[in-house]
Amino acid sequence: MGLSASPAAPGAAAAAAFTILSQLCGAAFLYVLLKADGSWQVMGLLALLGVGFFLLERFPGIGEFITASLTRVPLVTAATAAIIVLGFPFVVGSNTYILHLLIVAQLYAVLALALNFQLGSANIPNFATGASYGIGAYVSALLALNFGMSFWLTLPIAALAATLFGFIIGIPSMRTRDTYLALVTIAFGVVVQQLLNNFDWTGGPNGLVGIPAPSLFGHSFASPLQVFGWKLPSQANFYYLAAALVVVAVVTAQRLHGSRIGLAWNALRADEIAAKAQGINVAWYKVLAFAVDAFLAAFAGTIYAFYVSYISPDNFTFLVSVTIMTMVIVGGMDNIFGVIVGAFLLTILPEKLRAFSDYRLLFFGVVVIGFLMIRPQGLFPQRLRQYGVHR
Numbered sequence: 001m002g003l004s005a006s007p008a009a010p011g012a013a014a015a016a017a018f019t020i021l022s023q024l025c026g027a028a029f030l031y032v033l034l035k036a037d038g039s040w041q042v043m044g045l046l047a048l049l050g051v052g053f054f055l056l057e058r059f060p061g062i063g064e065f066i067t068a069s070l071t072r073v074p075l076v077t078a079a080t081a082a083i084i085v086l087g088f089p090f091v092v093g094s095n096t097y098i099l100h101l102l103i104v105a106q107l108y109a110v111l112a113l114a115l116n117f118q119l120g121s122a123n124i125p126n127f128a129t130g131a132s133y134g135i136g137a138y139v140s141a142l143l144a145l146n147f148g149m150s151f152w153l154t155l156p157i158a159a160l161a162a163t164l165f166g167f168i169i170g171i172p173s174m175r176t177r178d179t180y181l182a183l184v185t186i187a188f189g190v191v192v193q194q195l196l197n198n199f200d201w202t203g204g205p206n207g208l209v210g211i212p213a214p215s216l217f218g219h220s221f222a223s224p225l226q227v228f229g230w231k232l233p234s235q236a237n238f239y240y241l242a243a244a245l246v247v248v249a250v251v252t253a254q255r256l257h258g259s260r261i262g263l264a265w266n267a268l269r270a271d272e273i274a275a276k277a278q279g280i281n282v283a284w285y286k287v288l289a290f291a292v293d294a295f296l297a298a299f300a301g302t303i304y305a306f307y308v309s310y311i312s313p314d315n316f317t318f319l320v321s322v323t324i325m326t327m328v329i330v331g332g333m334d335n336i337f338g339v340i341v342g343a344f345l346l347t348i349l350p351e352k353l354r355a356f357s358d359y360r361l362l363f364f365g366v367v368v369i370g371f372l373m374i375r376p377q378g379l380f381p382q383r384l385r386q387y388g389v390h391r
Contacts, residue, residue: 015072020080022066027084031091033348034098042352046367053374063380085243089236090227099235101348103307106242107300109343112327113249113336114296117256118289119325120334120382122265125182126290127321128169129297131192134316135162136298137305138196141208144306151214151306159298165192166294170287177272189318197313207312214241214306221306238307245303246340249296253336256292265289266334330368331379338380345379 029045036042056063070077092098111129118124139161140154149157169188176184196202203209213222213234221237256262264285267275276282305311323346331342346368353363371379 012073015069016076018066018069019073019077022069023077023080023084027088030344031088033352034092034101036352039353046349050370050374053371053379057375086240089232089239090230094233096233096235099233099239101351103235103238103242105344105347106239106246107304108324108327108347109340110242110245110249110300111297111324112331112339112343113246113253114293114300115324116253116328116334116336116339117265117292119328120339121257121262121269122286122289123269124286124289125178125325126185126293127182127318127325128185128189128192129293129324130316130318130320131189132162132165132294132297133301133304133320134192134196134311134313135165135294136301137311137316138202138208138301139298140302141211141305141311142202144212145208145210151212151302152216155299155302158302159295162294162298162301163291166291167287169294170290173290174283174286185321186318189321193313193317196316203312205313207310207315208305209310211305211309211311213309238303242303245299248299250336250340252292252296257334257336261285261288269334326368329378330371332375332381333378334382335378335380338378341379 029049033042033045036045088102089099092102111133114132115126115129118126136158140151140158143149143154143157144151169185173181173184197205213220215221219225219237221241222234223237224234225232225236264275264280267278267280268282268285272282301316304315327342327346328339329342330346331340332338349367350361350364353367375381
């Protein structure tokens, strides 16, 4: 039985140059996709993206070389990504529509990363992420409207409330597995949505209106952002806030993935019975996955509520949870970068396919199925856990 040859590790200088070039190409593709307004332009970009992923599937060494380059110079990778994220609003300029898409895509990226702890790391299907998202939004909005609390104070309170919900749904769910567990989470999500729709103090079907914009050091997020003489739209405030939340979610995901908790979740995914036989507290780690998912989802819900200043039960339906799960599956389960790519792609595509009018959802479904046929394990498949000392 022979051993497959691994790609040669690139040198530091070559890895740094390739890392910067690849990230700039990715940012340029995102910008062109956001600016595309014709159906043929969008289809051409999707075809180009499909060819790229086909080559990655056909020649796995390309993906391994890219991964080796990015991990070879982590500081260069992080610095380049930070410059791109910080500079994107300046490139977009006064185009508020693109900034809105980027804000929503970043919030969905956080939601997808939250669900990835369960679906990707521990193989726990959860269709109640949309409910946690809604709880965070409603708790923060009610505190701001009824008690005059600031955004920064409602943020942790909403997260704790959603975490409590995560424990409430997680504990009874431990008596079920697989399909039955999915049905339990669906039921919880529907119950939460119906309660929001029927209680008077939540605004009922009319929702909550007039949620005040947050402020920081006297600067209101409803005002344009002045940076070194550049005047950016007010959406730029929430863009940077959502980007900061994505960074928090990514760092949390990386830390948990490399910790004992991440190892326990992966053991549950591989074989729950074997994990229990090895002394892993299966019930506790499953409940913990629900709590972490709800905690991060509440942060995203709070930012969304204060960004749009109006929320209703229709913003947090079962379809939202299905969309988030699709993002994780298409991007690549238990792959942080893949989940983020899946969230951005499935947030932007429905908007760009509006040119097809009544057939928009049909084309969207065809595109998703097409990508899954090209890459059955997701656009960026789950990577094998590496053990040993890093040199």
